[in-house]
Amino acid sequence: DAGVIQSPRHEVTEMGQEVTLRCKPISGHNSLFWYRQTMMRGLELLIYFNNNVPIDDSGMPEDRFSAKMPNASFSTLKIQPSEPRDSAVYFCASSSRSGQQNTEAFFGQGTRLTVV
Amino acid sequence: AQSVTQPDIHITVSEGASLELRCNYSYGATPYLFWYVQSPGQGLQLLLKYFSGDTLVQGIKGFEAEFKRSQSSFNLRKPSVHWSDAAEYFCAVRASGNTPLVFGKGTRLSVIA
Numbered sequence: 439d440a441g442v443i444q445s446p447r448h449e450v451t452e453m454g455q456e457v458t459l460r461c462k463p464i465s466g467h468n469s470l471f472w473y474r475q476t477m478m479r480g481l482e483l484l485i486y487f488n489n490n491v492p493i494d495d496s497g498m499p500e501d502r503f504s505a506k507m508p509n510a511s512f513s514t515l516k517i518q519p520s521e522p523r524d525s526a527v528y529f530c531a532s533s534s535r536s537g538q539q540n541t542e543a544f545f546g547q548g549t550r551l552t553v554v
Numbered sequence: 555a556q557s558v559t560q561p562d563i564h565i566t567v568s569e570g571a572s573l574e575l576r577c578n579y580s581y582g583a584t585p586y587l588f589w590y591v592q593s594p595g596q597g598l599q600l601l602l603k604y605f606s607g608d609t610l611v612q613g614i615k616g617f618e619a620e621f622k623r624s625q626s627s628f629n630l631r632k633p634s635v636h637w638s639d640a641a642e643y644f645c646a647v648r649a650s651g652n653t654p655l656v657f658g659k660g661t662r663l664s665v666i667a
Contacts, residue, residue: 442597469652481644481657488652529597535651541586541605543648543655545597 444530444546451553456518459549462511463532471543472505472515473529481529487513520553527551556581556647560658567635568666575630575661577645586648587628588655589619593641601643604628615639640665 443462451457463470472484485495487507495505502521507513517524527550531543557580567573579585586605590598602613609621619630628645642662646655 471654480659483654483656486654494654531598531655533651541648541651542588542600542603544600545590547597550595 442530442532442544442546444528444549446549447547449549449551451520451551453521453553454519455553456516457520457524457551457553459515459528459530459551461513461515461530461546463513463530464534464544465511467532467534467544468510469533469535469543470507470513471531471533472513473531475527475529475548484515484528517551520551522553525551525553556585556649556656558645558647558656558658560643560645560661562661563659564662564664566664566666569637570634573630573632573635573639573663575643575645575663577628577630577658578626579628579645579647580626581647581649583649584623586650587619587621588646588648589613589617589628589630590644590646590657591615591641592644592660598644601630635663635665637665637667639663 445460468489471486474482484497485505490507505515527548529548531545533543559578588603589601592598601617602611604611604621612618617632642660644660645658648655
């Protein structure tokens with residue numbers, strides 16, 4: 439398997455523009471997580487899905503942020519409108535519930551977002 | 555709710571020296587525990603994990619960690635550090651197989667000659 443695939447790897451956009459980050463989880467995984475990493479706050483959970491259903495979005499900072507998972511192989515995180523304080527690295531991760539040993543989450547390479 | 559504390563923000567060790575990175579967690583039951591490593595510009599790679607059984611777990615790249623329930627700790631160790639080990643290390647806790655991982659703030663490891 440190619441692992442968790444995120445696109446784009448880098449995104450530079452102007453304040454006020456819409457930004458869409460994409461994630462393809464590992465095939466067969468039924469949990470998907472979006473994290474944001476900044477120097478000040480470290481790794482923060484934004485939202486997670488189980489079986490394509492959003493379970494907890496309490497980490498989404500504002501209504502400007504939204505996430506969808508239309509099927510088991512694709513998820514998006516959208517920021518509209520974007521602001522400079524949204525600049526961060528956004529990670530997608532997936533995991534499988536099958537078996538007690540399969541407890542870790544696998545991370546994508548991340549999307550580095552810069553809002554100018 | 556779970557939480558993780560990594561008390562050391564930055565550690566510098568000499569190449570060939572031993573290493574111990576500290577991690578304390580807060581959780582009512584026995585959690586799933588993890589150590590991840592992140593190199594600059596990269597994602598997080600799993601070093602090792604604990605979910606039950608032997609409290610001393612072996613991981614990749616010569617790392618090991620010991621779960622101590624009485625101290626709520628899961629410290630990472632390596633007997634001899636290599637320059638390529640310089641990276642950011644994250645300890646994480648998880649309540650069950652379909653809940654999110656909660657991460658500590660990370661410890662940045664620098665290795666000097």
